[in-house]
Amino acid sequence: MTDLNTLTLADARDALRRGDTTSKDLTEACLRAIDGAGALNAFVHHTPEIALERAAEADKRIAAGDAPDMCGLPIGIKDLFCTEGVPSQAASRILEGFLPQYESTITAQLKSAGAVMLGKLNMDEFAMGSSNETSVYGNAVNPWRRSGEDTQLTPGGSSGGSASAVAADLCLAATGTDTGGSIRQPAAFTGIVGIKPTYGRCSRWGVVAFASSLDQAGPMTKTVRDSAIMLGAMCGHDPRDSTSANLPVPDFEAALTGDIRGKKIGIPREYRMDGMPADIEKLWDDGAAMLRDAGAEIVDITLPHTKYALPAYYVIAPAEASSNLARYDGVRFGHRARLDHGDGITEMYEKTRAEGFGAEVQRRVMVGTYVLSAGFYDAYYNRARKVRTLIKKDFEDVFAQGVDAILTPATPSAAFGLGEMSDADPVQMYLNDVFTVTVNMAGLPGIAVPTGLDKQGLPLGLQLIGRPWEEADLLSSAYALEQAAGFVAKPGKWW
Numbered sequence: 408m409t410d411l412n413t414l415t416l417a418d419a420r421d422a423l424r425r426g427d428t429t430s431k432d433l434t435e436a437c438l439r440a441i442d443g444a445g446a447l448n449a450f451v452h453h454t455p456e457i458a459l460e461r462a463a464e465a466d467k468r469i470a471a472g473d474a475p476d477m478c479g480l481p482i483g484i485k486d487l488f489c490t491e492g493v494p495s496q497a498a499s500r501i502l503e504g505f506l507p508q509y510e511s512t513i514t515a516q517l518k519s520a521g522a523v524m525l526g527k528l529n530m531d532e533f534a535m536g537s538s539n540e541t542s543v544y545g546n547a548v549n550p551w552r553r554s555g556e557d558t559q560l561t562p563g564g565s566s567g568g569s570a571s572a573v574a575a576d577l578c579l580a581a582t583g584t585d586t587g588g589s590i591r592q593p594a595a596f597t598g599i600v601g602i603k604p605t606y607g608r609c610s611r612w613g614v615v616a617f618a619s620s621l622d623q624a625g626p627m628t629k630t631v632r633d634s635a636i637m638l639g640a641m642c643g644h645d646p647r648d649s650t651s652a653n654l655p656v657p658d659f660e661a662a663l664t665g666d667i668r669g670k671k672i673g674i675p676r677e678y679r680m681d682g683m684p685a686d687i688e689k690l691w692d693d694g695a696a697m698l699r700d701a702g703a704e705i706v707d708i709t710l711p712h713t714k715y716a717l718p719a720y721y722v723i724a725p726a727e728a729s730s731n732l733a734r735y736d737g738v739r740f741g742h743r744a745r746l747d748h749g750d751g752i753t754e755m756y757e758k759t760r761a762e763g764f765g766a767e768v769q770r771r772v773m774v775g776t777y778v779l780s781a782g783f784y785d786a787y788y789n790r791a792r793k794v795r796t797l798i799k800k801d802f803e804d805v806f807a808q809g810v811d812a813i814l815t816p817a818t819p820s821a822a823f824g825l826g827e828m829s830d831a832d833p834v835q836m837y838l839n840d841v842f843t844v845t846v847n848m849a850g851l852p853g854i855a856v857p858t859g860l861d862k863q864g865l866p867l868g869l870q871l872i873g874r875p876w877e878e879a880d881l882l883s884s885a886y887a888l889e890q891a892a893g894f895v896a897k898p899g900k901w902w
């Protein structure tokens with residue numbers, strides 16, 4: 408029998424229902440895989456006792472015939488989600504020692520559906536980054552390597568631990584969050600599937616806030632079907648999040664027909680960037696051809712404000728972050744600096760925040776407070792908000808012309824080497840988000856699907872962007888792309 412930790416959610420669910428395996432066996436297989444994968448630095452807080460306890464409960468529910476889809480399935484949780492009594496640090500020193508007394512809505516929903524939490528996953532500090540290198544735990548490592556090389560590569564960020572763990576079969580799936588691309592970029596870098604739902608689909612309650620008007624959680628999985636299954640358990644209305652939508656949750660899995668005949672798929676001209684690697688250009692053209700062969704109509708579209716999205720994002724996201732992070736002051740949460748005799752409250756704030764936040768977080772707080780300051784508010788923050796409206800309108804216009812989904816590359820390159828960007832201008836790192844931030848700015852759903860390998864044997868992904876609230880339709884188009892691409896490659900085990 409295949410190693411249980413390598414199963415998809417769908418296959419493991421079906422095996423559990425047939426009585427071919429138990430949640431205990433699945434969970435133990437994952438715990439063994441995690442123990443053997445320290446080199447990936449994907450799991451940063453291990454919760455084997457909780458996992459085995461939940462597996463035992465799940466096995467009882469399955470035996471009693473009361474098993475929702477996620478029941479008994481072992482998953483990892485990004486460190487950004489508050490989990491009761493379990494460290495939830497957002498990969499920051501400032502939350503050292505913080506043990507939440509409550510459970511985020513999403514992890515509570517997964518728990519009540521019977522999912523088994525294996526532990527917490529590495530990420531960029533406060534989800535700020537694209538390489539997992541801003542983490543207080545040190546970077547997670549991509550299980551993939553360039554052929555014939557042993558250079559350690561980034562799994563992407565900020566949900567780098569989630570991506571690495573799913574790609575290396577340490578868990579069957581994981582939660583991620585995406586403010587500007589943090590589900591889709593790491594999914595593309597590791598050959599897995601990741602969907603950012605429409606803003607408001609998943610509750611943000613209990614998820615440590617980065618930029619509240621952009622943050623959305625979503626599943627990171629081995630297949631599109633698995634994303635459909637897990638998203639169903641994660642979303643739904645939550646009165647504790649005022650931006651959570653009160654809409655029914657469709658049966659995403661049942662909608663996976665993969666029938667895209669007659670659908671209009673737009674190819675946005677502005678996403679063809681100068682200097683884009685030939686491999687990515689080809690991947691994109693091949694993806695369009697696959698969708699055309701499956702019966703879709705491929706149309707050229709224009710999203711004219713695309714080039715302003717990244718600069719506007721890097722005003723809005725830091726502005727909101729500077730406000731959200733004001734609560735970490737050494738009084739209420741986690742770390743507090745050691746004070747010198749005579750220090751007052753101002754010194755306590757200053758020393759705690761200087762010690763507790765890493766360089767990237769400090770940069771964002773400074774940029775954020777600057778663009779919100781009285782003299783610059785109109786020039787930067789208000790202007791960025793206007794740009795955001797124009798970006799949203801670009802998408803609305805295209806959807807009004809009958810376009811059902813938009814196909815783009817997920818990332819401008821394959822996974823890069825760890826440390827490769829550390830001396831570069833921070834803007835180089837920000838460029839990773841060029842194809843993904845537009846989707847957050849417009850609040851739309853977007854999914855990354857692995858569709859090929861580059862010349863060096865690394866996975867590459869394409870992104871499909873859908874109409875708001877139409878994740879079911881988007882997943883079905885992604886399923887068609889996945890079927891046509893037939894991506895089955897796995898990283899060679901070196902860890």
Ligand code: GLN
Pocket residue numbers: 534535536537564565584585586587588589590617724840
């Ligand atoms: N890489 C982007 C940033 O650093 C996006 C991060 C995210 O989506 N959380 O802001």
